[in-house]
Ligand SMILES: NC(=O)c1ccc[n+]([C@@H]2O[C@H](COP(=O)([O-])OP(=O)(O)OC[C@H]3O[C@@H](n4cnc5c(N)ncnc54)[C@H](O)[C@@H]3O)[C@@H](O)[C@H]2O)c1
């Protein structure tokens with residue numbers, strides 16, 4: 129039991145290591161990659177205290193080298209979903225009773241383990257399993273995950289500190305209860321940090337969790353679980369299962385103790401899940417919390433007062449880092465006619481210097497897309513563009529899946545601002561550019577606002593302050609994360625709380641107090657110190 133008002137360590141963003149030639153971290157990472165490539169691991173599910181293996185062993189391979197076997201994971205079935213729910217419910221009582229500082233300590237320790245002894249292992253797993261280069265893995269699986277863990281502990285303490293006023297003779301208190309039931313964390317392939325945050329944020333607030341990652345992220349998810357266990361997370365608090373999404377959903381969304389969904393993934397899947405939850409609403413003990421961060425059609429708009437080279441660099445980085453597979457990736461750009469020739473010169477120059485290949489070769493900026501399904505979908509958008517009179521392929525446009533799922537960084541130029549690739553999320557290295565007449569800047573802002581159902585990220589490039597003010601106001605609902613003279617990707621925990629609105633999600637800002645508040649149900653306690661003993665009001669006269 130708590131015997132003091134404890135202050136938690138003040139969080140700071142984890143410094144990004146450079147992995148520059150000759151650095152010790154580069155040598156350590158290279159040897160972790162080598163070790164992981166040859167280990168051939170057999171990855172179990174984790175339910176309660178058990179490591180579960182099954183007859184169904186599915187292969188894991190690097191997307192950039194799909195013939196190489198990293199190992200297998202053990203796929204589960206409906207029975208494992210039931211077991212994971214039972215384990216989460218069984219662990220609930222012990223976990224909710226544990227004092228918050230001990231919960232905090234476990235996740236602070238997890239952060240330290242990732243910052244130190246597990247850094248290379250989790251980065252190597254992310255690089256190989258999700259085809260991220262060393263820098264992209266470092267900012268994700270090391271730094272962002274560490275930041276989520278440390279900052280969330282500090283936000284939790286702030287939430288607990290927030291207490292109501294008390295009038296004389298009364299003591300009012302607010303107690304932040306975990307939700308009554310279990311949480312379902314459903315995580316995407318593209319960020320190891322998100323995979324770690326979605327189960328750990330509700331767990332930190334005292335909940336127990338069933339966690340199902342994307343199959344294409346299991347290789348690094350296994351390292352996250354290893355870290356949580358090593359940090360002392362009690363059995364059953366987070367249960368990690370590898371089950372087909374709909375199989376898990378069919379059981380979880382029917383369960384009376386289902387208390388919340390923490391989802392990141394595509395808009396289409398989220399809407400389907402919300403609908404199912406809505407249809408089952410009468411079956412639950414309480415209204416489940418639904419938190420979902422989903423797709424984007426993120427924009428860059430340049431005003432004629434912007435610097436062309438800054439715009440070009442934002443396009444190259446924003447569209448092509450991690451092969452455009454960030455929900456925040458720039459995938460449509462609006463460039464004023466007077467600036468286009470110069471911007472074009474710079475981006476063509478940039479793209480020709482982008483090396484593509486495996487993550488093991490540190491000269492590659494660009495690696496493979498996640499899997500064959502994604503490869504085929506992106507290739508189809510490119511093929512359609514090749515057939516269309518409305519689009520010109522400015523650069524890229526070729527692809528090859530013989531060794532890995534490689535798609536060249538591709539820039540499309542369209543004369544139709546409503547062309548498909550200006551509106552739909554592609555989730556790959558394809559950006560479409562529309563050149564507008566520079567006197568039509570205002571109309572272009574309206575176009576940007578109305579072109580897609582999403583509102584995740586967007587970037588404005590301008591130097592004219594009045595224009596910056598006007599455009600920031602005009603685009604108020606077009607993006608949950610709005611950047612001025614910066615690319616629309618790379619939000620940092622504690623600095624740019626992340627999430628979008630409209631079709632892009634519930635905007636509960638991952639890695640913020642707003643998000644953590646969704647995983648508690650406050651109870652107000654009023655204690656009267658000396659209760660009244662007479663029901664009559666003081667103004668009443670005796671009869
Ligand atoms: N807004 C954000 O913060 C953010 C961050 C990262 C990714 N994303 C989005 O995620 C998407 C890419 O990730 P993805 O391809 O892994 O997403 P996805 O929607 O295909 O999958 C997300 C998770 O849902 C599961 N799933 C899929 N169908 C399901 C079903 N019918 N029932 C239950 N579970 C199901 C998947 O197995 C996975 O674990 C993109 O749309 C991207 O924009 C958004």
Ligand SMILES: N[C@@H](CCC=O)C(=O)O
Nearest residue numbers: 454455456617618619626
């Ligand atoms: N938070 C990340 C995006 C996460 C989605 O994929 C960024 O800001 O680039």
